[in-house]
Amino acid sequence: MKEAAMKGSVRFENVTKTFGDVVALKPLSLDIAPGTLVTLLGPSGCGKTTTLRLIAGLESASTGRILIGGEDVTHLSATYRRVSMVFQSYALFPHMTVLENVGYGLSVKGLPRAEIRDRAEAGLETVGLKGFGARLPSELSGGQQQRVAVARAIVLEPEVLLLDEPLSNLDAKLRRHVREEIRQIQQRLGLTAVYVTHDQEEAMAVSDRIIVMRNAEIAQEGSPHDLYDRPANGFIADFIGDANLIEVSVLNSADSTDIALGNRRLTLPLRGASQGPARLVLRPHHLRLAAEPAPDRIPAEVTSAAWLGNSVQYLLSSEMGTLFAITDPRAQAFRRGDTVHLTFDPADLRLVPA
Structure with a gap:
């Protein structure tokens, strides 16, 4: 029962990351509960993408421990971690069909062709692209390509879904639509998701919890409402809205x-x-403007x-x-x-x- 409760959890215990003399991440401790969507938010260079890559196993921690589902994965390579990542650039193979792109990770695992096809088709149906499997990525819109990237990630049945600036290549109206779809998929599947963005509105819209980072460490964390209504300092107040x-x-x-x-x-x-x-x-929006003066007006x-x-x-x-x-x-x-x-x-x- 305890193991089931921990499945999909992410824990950092005093994790640091340095590149030579450059400190990319100061000692960081955090807990991400299973089934929640947590956003790492902050300006460029604050450490959010480094944190995501440490979870994925694409970077190794300089010090500290990383646990996923209660298992110490600090020294485990990306191949053996139960995580999937959705990249900013989609990273779809242009010469492969949509169905082949979605099933690519499964084929690398050596699964039978029939199972790969069935799981890939189920993944496309999950993201609302049933019937699109025979198309090439170039025949899809940007939003559809991003959904293919999400389908490719979720068919691997990860414990943790990682999303690195997934909507930055889309226009504003499409970003709102796709972010709602990603949130619905995450909630429907009960996935633990870690989402990186520098867009405050995007973070407020999709997150159960937001971790605001600044200068390679956590500036404040909490629900969107907490951060907006109870900022810890001027940076948070100005950054969140x-x-x-x-x-x-x-x-x-x-x-x-x-x-x-x-x-x-x-x-x-x-x-x-x-x-x-x-x-x-x-x-x-709390400032009210009037044409007429009054004793309490400025x-x-x-x-x-x-x-x-x-x-x-x-x-x-x-x-x-x-x-x-x-x-x-x-x-x-x-x-x-x-x-x-x-x-x-x-x-x-x-x-x-x-």
């Missing part, structure tokens, strides 16, 4: 927190903040206005600095040079260290 980061001073904190915002005093429904300098996190000048169909985005110059605001397109519109008056709900604000 847009944020205005405003310099403030914490005056005192008990059941609520009093802060100095320029010449203004504001009480926030937050507890436990340390006195001294801090940064206020104000999300763009004047600002519109320096840029962009209508995007489903929203209007503003850059504003105010006593709090330059602010970014997103409003409903049905709300009152303002133009560059207009004076507006800003307000927000203190309950929507968060504090992070200075």
